[in-house]
Amino acid sequence: MTTTDTSAAELDDSMRNGVDTAALFATLDAVKQAPQAASFQFRAHNQWLSGTHNRGTIADFFGVGEERTHERSFVFDADHPAVLVGQDQGPTPVEFVLHALAACLTAGLANIAAARKVRLTEVRSTVTGDIDLNGILGLDPEVRNGYQQLTVRFTIKGDAPAEKLRELVEQSQARSAVYDIITNQVPVTIEVDTP
Amino acid sequence: MTTTDTSAAELDDSMRNGVDTAALFATLDAVKQAPQAASFQFRAHNQWLSGTHNRGTIADFFGVGEERTHERSFVFDADHPAVLVGQDQGPTPVEFVLHALAACLTAGLANIAAARKVRLTEVRSTVTGDIDLNGILGLDPEVRNGYQQLTVRFTIKGDAPAEKLRELVEQSQARSAVYDIITNQVPVTIEVDTP
Numbered sequence: 001m002t003t004t005d006t007s008a009a010e011l012d013d014s015m016r017n018g019v020d021t022a023a024l025f026a027t028l029d030a031v032k033q034a035p036q037a038a039s040f041q042f043r044a045h046n047q048w049l050s051g052t053h054n055r056g057t058i059a060d061f062f063g064v065g066e067e068r069t070h071e072r073s074f075v076f077d078a079d080h081p082a083v084l085v086g087q088d089q090g091p092t093p094v095e096f097v098l099h100a101l102a103a104c105l106t107a108g109l110a111n112i113a114a115a116r117k118v119r120l121t122e123v124r125s126t127v128t129g130d131i132d133l134n135g136i137l138g139l140d141p142e143v144r145n146g147y148q149q150l151t152v153r154f155t156i157k158g159d160a161p162a163e164k165l166r167e168l169v170e171q172s173q174a175r176s177a178v179y180d181i182i183t184n185q186v187p188v189t190i191e192v193d194t195p
Numbered sequence: 196m197t198t199t200d201t202s203a204a205e206l207d208d209s210m211r212n213g214v215d216t217a218a219l220f221a222t223l224d225a226v227k228q229a230p231q232a233a234s235f236q237f238r239a240h241n242q243w244l245s246g247t248h249n250r251g252t253i254a255d256f257f258g259v260g261e262e263r264t265h266e267r268s269f270v271f272d273a274d275h276p277a278v279l280v281g282q283d284q285g286p287t288p289v290e291f292v293l294h295a296l297a298a299c300l301t302a303g304l305a306n307i308a309a310a311r312k313v314r315l316t317e318v319r320s321t322v323t324g325d326i327d328l329n330g331i332l333g334l335d336p337e338v339r340n341g342y343q344q345l346t347v348r349f350t351i352k353g354d355a356p357a358e359k360l361r362e363l364v365e366q367s368q369a370r371s372a373v374y375d376i377i378t379n380q381v382p383v384t385i386e387v388d389t390p
Contacts, residue, residue, distance in 0.1 A: 018245030023280045031332055038328035042290045046297035048318035050213030051309075054301045056294035058286040063328075064278055071283040074290075076271065078298035083259055085218045085306075088266040091253040093299035093373050095237045095269075096291050099251035101383070102241035103273035104288035106249045108331075111280075114246075123243035133233035133258075136303070136370050137226055146375030152385045162389035169387050175331050178288050180341030182381050188296070188345045188374060192364050194357035195350060 019114035037064045052086040053079040084133075094147065098127040100178045105152065108172035118164060122157040150182065214309035232259045247281040248274040279328075289342065293322040296373045300347065303367035313359060317352040345377065 014022035031038045040063040048054045059073040078093050080086025091099075102125045113120050129150045135143035156165045173179055209217035226233045235258040243249045254268040273288050275281025286294075297320045308315050324345045330338035351360045368374055 018248070020246075020280060027280055028332055028334070031329065031334055035329055035334065038332065038334070040326050040328055042287065042293060042324045042326065044290055044293035044297050044322045046294070046301055046320045046322070048301050048305060048315065051215075051305055052302035053213070054298055054305075054318075056297055058290045058294060061276075061290075068276070068278065070276060070286070074286045076294055078294070078302065080302060081256075081263070081265060083263065085215060085222055086302075091265070091269045092237065093295045093302065094376070095239055095253045095256075096295035096298065097373060097376055098237060098239035099241070099253060099271055099273070100288045100291035100295065102239050102251055103249055103291065105385075106241055106243050107247035107273065107275060107281075107288065110243060110246055110249075120243065123249075125241045127239045127241070129237045131235050131237065131372065133235055134226065134230055135375075136372050137223055137233065138370060139223070139226055139230065139233070144375055144379070145370055146372045146379065147381045150381055150383045152383065154385070154387045156387060156389050165389045166387045169385060173385055175333060175340055177326065177331050177341045178292060179383060180330075180339055181289070181292055181377060183383050184339070184341065185379060186342045186345055186377050188347065188378050190300075190347045190349070190364060190368055192349045192351060192361045194360045195352065 016114040016117065017110045017120050019111055021114045024111060024115065039063075049077075049089075050087075051079075052084075053077065053089045094129060094131065097147075097182070098129050098150070101150065101152065101176075101182060102127045104176045104178035105154075105169070105172050108176050109156075109168050112171045112175075113158065113168050116164075116168070118158050118160040118168065120156070120158040122155065124155045125152055127152045211309040211312065212305045212315050214306055216309045219306060219310065234258075244272075244284075245282075246274075247279075248272065248284045289324060289326065292342075292377070293324050293345070296345065296347065296371075296377060297322045299371045299373035300349075300364070300367050303371055304351075304363050307366045307370075308353065308363050311359075311363070313353050313355040313363065315351065315353040317350065319350045320347055322347045 045057045056076045077090030079089040081088045129147040134140040135145040240252045272285030274284040276283045324342040327338045329335035330340040
């Protein structure tokens with residue numbers, strides 16, 4: 001790397017990979033002082049439209065002691081493709097799970113790289129999920145409803161040796177919320193109101 | 196319900212709740228004859244943009260013996276809100292998991308209602324997920340990275356007694372791919388290429 005490649009972000013040591021590392025470390029220190037600030041509740045609202053087509057809205061959440069809202073509401077349709085008797089108005093629900101995993105590992109990777117002073121230039125990934133629909137179709141009691149297995153394939157470039165780049169992924173995996181949700185068990189309670 | 200409320204869809208017994216039940220049952224029969232048709236692979240592609248901001252694309256999948264693509268590519272940004280040192284360019288990855296669960300249970304509910312000849316008029320839900328970020332922040336080894344618990348609250352209206360509407364949710368839960376993924380364990384393999 002020549003000096004002319006040096007970006008403005010690199011000149012300011014607190015910004016790296018688009019991560020404000022000063023803010024990141026300040027947040028860590030603040031939570032160390034007040035651990036209850038880290039109690040968050042995230043939420044998704046959903047409205048059925050027709051058939052397998054429904055619409056989710058993500059807007060409000062609770063964190064750092066108070067009710068909060070995102071800068072704007074995020075709205076996402078979900079559906080089944082025609083081959084699964086839907087209208088393909090959005091991805092299937094299980095595809096959103098794959099997206100969540102890639103997004104979580106990637107966000108963590110960028111934060112960890114910034115903290116370790118590694119400058120990333122490219123991070124791409126593809127998550128694949130193998131599923132046997134004999135499960136959800138109720139045709140084979142031996143087949144689970146969900147994915148049999150997921151595989152994440154990362155391509156990563158940055159100003160560090162391959163081994164160090166791989167260690168970033170390992171640490172991201174070790175601290176990923178979505179990886180934990182998928183690879184371990186989360187209890188789910190379902191309540192039904194029929195007004 | 197008076198006769199003037201009778202919709203065209205109800206007059207055609209194969210369409211109910213926007214579900215083509217004839218196609219649904221035909222699909223079930225086809226998979227019974229050729230169980231390998233139910234082997235699907237779903238995929239999500241992700242590109243890191245800056246900091247915790249990254250972009251997922253859902254387009255291609257494999258199913259019923261061949262490579263397929265959705266009617267269009269679906270693109271979703273993910274990010275962290277400012278309070279979590281991001282730019283709030285999209286929901287957090289963990290919020291996409293909540294959306295996936297609501298979408299999966301709702302799609303299944305509509306299919307099951309159609310199969311059971313229940314006409315739904317409204318299905319709304321909110322999924323909440325409680326998470327202690329001391330886990331992902333690495334500040335407390337006793338705290339898991341993912342959600343402690345999820346709660347799904349449905350409001351359902353339709354032309355069936357409350358008990359029958361509740362049974363639709365129970366069956367949807369029993370056949371939900373995302374519910375299984377979250378409440379049970381899915382193995383995840385991560386590969387890293389550093390070209």
